[in-house]
Amino acid sequence: MNRAARIAVFAVGALGLAIAFLLAFDALPHFGTESHPYGDRSVRAAVAQKTSNVVTSLAFDQRGFDTVGEEFILVLAVLGGTLLLRAREDEREDDSDDAPRSPEVADAVRLTGYLAMPITLLLGGYLVVHGALSPGGGFQGGVALATAIHLLYVAGDYQALDKLRPVPLFKATEAAGVSAYVAIGLAAIATGSAFLTNVLPLGSYQKLASAGTVPLLNAAVGVAVLSSVVVLLSEFLEQTHVVRAEGDA
Amino acid sequence: MSLLLDLAFLLVAAAGTSVVLNRDAIGQALALAVFGLTFTVLALVLQAPDVALSMLVVGSAIVPMLVLLAIASGRKQSPEDTP
Numbered sequence: 001m002n003r004a005a006r007i008a009v010f011a012v013g014a015l016g017l018a019i020a021f022l023l024a025f026d027a028l029p030h031f032g033t034e035s036h037p038y039g040d041r042s043v044r045a046a047v048a049q050k051t052s053n054v055v056t057s058l059a060f061d062q063r064g065f066d067t068v069g070e071e072f073i074l075v076l077a078v079l080g081g082t083l084l085l086r087a088r089e090d091e092r093e094d095d096s097d098d099a100p101r102s103p104e105v106a107d108a109v110r111l112t113g114y115l116a117m118p119i120t121l122l123l124g125g126y127l128v129v130h131g132a133l134s135p136g137g138g139f140q141g142g143v144a145l146a147t148a149i150h151l152l153y154v155a156g157d158y159q160a161l162d163k164l165r166p167v168p169l170f171k172a173t174e175a176a177g178v179s180a181y182v183a184i185g186l187a188a189i190a191t192g193s194a195f196l197t198n199v200l201p202l203g204s205y206q207k208l209a210s211a212g213t214v215p216l217l218n219a220a221v222g223v224a225v226l227s228s229v230v231v232l233l234s235e236f237l238e239q240t241h242v243v244r245a246e247g248d249a
Numbered sequence: 250m251s252l253l254l255d256l257a258f259l260l261v262a263a264a265g266t267s268v269v270l271n272r273d274a275i276g277q278a279l280a281l282a283v284f285g286l287t288f289t290v291l292a293l294v295l296q297a298p299d300v301a302l303s304m305l306v307v308g309s310a311i312v313p314m315l316v317l318l319a320i321a322s323g324r325k326q327s328p329e330d331t332p
Contacts, residue, residue, distance in 0.1 A: 055299040127302070135298035143306040150314070229311060236315060239322035 050202040051211035056137045060217040064185070064196040067217075071178050071224055078174070078228045085235045105156035113155025120148035128222035132211040138218040142225025150233060158241055167234050170227040177224025184216055257291040264288075278316040285309035 001009075029035050046057035059067050127141030152161040185196035193199055196213075203210035264284040271277045285308025292301035 053299070136302060137299060140299070140302040140306055143303075143311060147306060147310045233311075233314065233318075236318040236322070240318055240325060 047205075049198060049211060049214075050205045051214055052133050052206050053131065053135060053137070055135070056131050056214060056218065057211070059137065060132075060214045060221075061198050061211070064217065067221065068181060068185070068196075071181060071221065074225065074228050075174065075178055078232045081232050082235055085239055110155045110157075113151045117148055117151040117155075120144060120151060124148055124226075128218060129215070130208070131218035131222075132214045133206060133208070138221030139225050141218075142222040143229055145222070145226045146229035146233070149230060153237065158237070161237075165230055165234070167231060170230045170234075173223055174227035174231060177220050177222075177227060180220040181217055181224070184213055184220065188213070253294055257287070257294045260287045261291050274320045275317065278313045278320070281316065282309045282313040285312070 042058055042062060043054050045062055046052075046054040049057055049061055051057035051061060124141045124144035124147075127136035127144055128138055129141075131137035131141065149165055150161065152164065188197040188199045189195055191199050198212040198214070200212040200216075202212050208215075261284070264280070264287040268277060268280040268284050271280045285304055288308060289301045289305045292298075292304055
């Protein structure tokens with residue numbers, strides 16, 4: 001098929017898609033209306049389950065099964081990255097201490113990185129623990145925690161980062177986080193309900209011990225996401241700091 | 250409120266355009282970070298703080314870092330391609 005024929009086929013398909021898209025857009029409610037049928041029902045359900053954060057209630061309670069799929073997608077993505085960045089036969093890893101150090105960073109950057117690290121760690125932990133109460137949750141808190149650890153690298157100290165995060169440990173905690181999520185879901189079956197039913201006592205509204213299994217699932221997702229991001233970034237950082245092509249000094 | 254919303258949308262559009270128009274690899278990574286920030290502001294104005302938090306941590310911290318690390322490792326392996 002020559003180029004003109006290919007473009008003609010594409011044009012027909014694109015025109016059909018454009019017409020269907022515009023018709024569908026026309027049938028949607030206008031931007032900023034008061035009509036939210038799904039929103040009304042989900043907020044009512046979240047409050048009935050004593051969960052203040054409706055988004056977290058949707059993610060871990062009302063649609064908890066979708067989050068299992070999301071966790072496995074994250075693990076698969078990290079696995080794909082690890083496979084793609086593995087050392088080839090003509091590369092070898094060079095862990096010695098006389099490997100080139102990171103370039104010198106400005107003092108202001110170094111100070112800001114060292115100061116921001118404990119603050120960001122605390123913020124990330126807060127987001128994970130209070131996922132059921134205030135905006136945040138396991139995913140946001142997990143990524144914030146991983147970012148906090150890598151502020152050491154931003155402050156110019158790759159050696160410190162490397163000593164602080166043993167990658168095998170984080171690979172183990174990634175698996176542990178995902179397994180804990182599934183295990184909590186299976187524990188619901190043991191009490192006679194369906195997979196991932198919220199079977200723990202619901203507690204009182206807006207207290208830390210509320211919403212049943214949601215804080216536990218939040219913690220599992222937080223650990224899994226933190227470990228996934230750390231493992232993924234460690235693969236990329238190894239490419240720039242450790243792996244050497246054959247023939248280099 | 251509506252003026253704020255229009256301003257937020259315009260900022261997102263401008264930041265997105267700057268990402269596309271930036272032809273330098275490192276400049277694009279930084280433009281991505283700014284784009285993530287403007288998108289966070291838009292999500293906040295639309296009263297979706299969870300979306301704003303997700304966009305902030307992923308779009309302004311992790312994605313630019315991944316892009317910059319990929320550029321650095323690419324430059325390392327073929328130094329004759331550096332500008």
